[in-house]
Amino acid sequence: MKYIIEGGRKLKGEVKISGNKNSILPCMAAALLTQEEVILKNVPNISDVDIFIEIFKYLGVNVERKDSSLYINAKKIFNKSLPENLVSKLRASILLVGPILKRTGEVNFHFPGGDIIGKRNIQTHLDGFIKLGAKIIKNDLNFHISLDRPKKKISIFMDEASVTATENLILTSVLGNGKTDIRNTASEPHIIDLCNMLNKMGGKIKGIGTDNLEITGVKKLRGAEFTIGDDFIEVATYSIAAAITKGEIKIICNTKTDLVPIINILEKFGIKLIPMKDGFLVKSGRLKSPEKVITSIWPGFPTDLMSVVIVLATQSEGVILCHDWMYESRMFFVDKLISMGADITIADPHRVLVRGPSRLNGRVLETPDIRAG
Template identity: 45%
Template sequence: MSKLIIQGGHKLKGEIRISGMKNAATPILAACILATERCVIKNIPNISDVRVMLQILKGLGFLISYKNHTVTVLPKKVTLRGLDVGLIQKLRSSILILGPLLSRMGRVSLPEPGGCIIGRRPIDTHLYGFQKLGAKVLHKNKQIFLSAQKLKGAEIILPEFSVTATENIIMAACLAKGITVIKSAAIEPHVIDLIDFLNKLGGNIKQDLGHKIIVKGVKKLFGGEHTVIPDSIEAGTFIVATLITKGKLKLRGVDHNHLDAVYELLERIGAGLTLSKNSVEIFFKKPLSSFKLQALPYPGFPTDLQAPFGLLATQCNGTSLIHDPLYEGRMSYVNELIKMGANAIICDPHRVLITGLTALKGMEIKGLDLRAGATLVLAGLLAKGITIVDGSENLDRGYEKFDERLNKLGAKIKRE
């Protein structure tokens, strides 16, 4: 297990270009299973989750080229014999190959996926959607078995705003006979990016009146080119890093529409913010005010930024309330911040009260998931002395060269 050793007390300054979005890249790569011609995907981040997904596609028989953040996927005869169970169990987003494989092959058997430990994330909503499309489903002993002679369009009312379930059902419905209407669908930017990609391949999908998605089945999907959207979660992470170090940073290559909820909160607490075309300059201009934050489905505040903004709350005047109703395990980072000197009370698995301003002191800590790991690295930038963050491989799952890029902005981080 690798470690990051961080010397605190250095302001961040300069410019950085935001990477392609992890949460958009993996479903789009999974969707290539449906294509019958070459797909070229640009702005793919060089992260371990992407590399694992590419290995899974290779195991299915696809020819893969990955160079300069561009992936080319050439379809060959798809085979389930090459699926690596170990890779499936490493990657939470491997669940996204279920829909495309069911649609293309008519059957699929997979173990339950792995991924971050952020609470219970059952796959019932995925399986419910497949059943509504006409698939036979067996979920037993942590193994998933799906089969269908021909999927048929249906009206599906999802019991939760599940991003991956929405994506999986969209992909399964693309080649189904008839029209599928998904209600209570997730409409996060990466879901819309997946829809845009599938439509470029010849799909017929549209978002209609808020959380409703309509999929008209087509006989065949072709090939095409697509550029993955910028990572708004990475942008939000660098924004917090700038504010806690009282620095000044320009983020290039952002989509402002995807950051509306973040910008609104930043303006409310008094952060310095200047927007221009495809870029934002963030700077510390005065002591920040405490805030209430509730993670919500899009267009609400993203759950993946709850942890970094929980850290930011330690540097705000007054008591902030952080509420994440989506996952009960997302507060693991708070216990580590308390060790470092934060004044925080975990009210229940979904809510925490954090009172600032508090100084943090460096020590050895551990991030249990991707976003907690990134948050604790930022805590190390803020803390007095040396902070050691165990489990930096979690960071590599979703942030491209995170430590190297922070160092270029003025941080002092060493990897061991």
């Protein structure tokens, strides 16, 4: 996709926030766990959803899209293999492995693709499947997973608080006769969305919003209607865009508590998000960089916002250390900002020093990942 952007203008007006990009895909995956219809509302209009719809149709699942709603009916799943040409486009396709495994007893898939922001292996997923009683056969980048002997009582301590691995373990544990305790889980708002949706479908998940989940398997999940939460990353992105153009915008959204750790950082830069009944009014004056911004697991500052914070730092007074310890290639887009006139020093693959403010000049750029874009 190609965009032509003419800068030098203040942003103004109002914007309605989309459904959470990181919520919709696991919630779509959850729809595969029931033979009844699932209706998802506030669905964002993004290519990731389009790819999931293509995969669903390949599996034999009926999907209908009406405006911002999806109607999914997985009464039957005819295919136990995920299509390599689609899986290679989207890392989140790994989320379909658990539901297909539970519905059909086995699944074949190719190593998933996606944004190039580091060594994003799937070992945490595979380790979790094995602990849940699965048998895995690997042939180069292809995997065959089958349910060997599902266990009655399982305790899992995750080596890392991976978001997608947490979601996959939840999706794989919610159906069955056993009880699964998962510790050191991720607890982002999109995981809360997934758990709330599954409970609405008849699941039994406790500890939602914490890093310790207790899941009691059920024999059957029913259909349900669920509204995807607003995208807090999008709220922050629009807020930063307004600030660096010295504009003022109104953001219409329902999410507020999810923004607390993000607003804390934005306020240090001088950006004000004034709460309103239906969202926020975003204002900014003189932008000044704090000493440092470091990503962390939730409820810390999210890695998905590091790229736009670096851009914000180029327009803020002072020197700031931006540190993303999660992905070793997250910072590799900054050379494009440097080519535009930014004063940035790359300390190592995880850390950069940004000195601002700098005047950025127009360039033809190719983005390495969606967040850098």
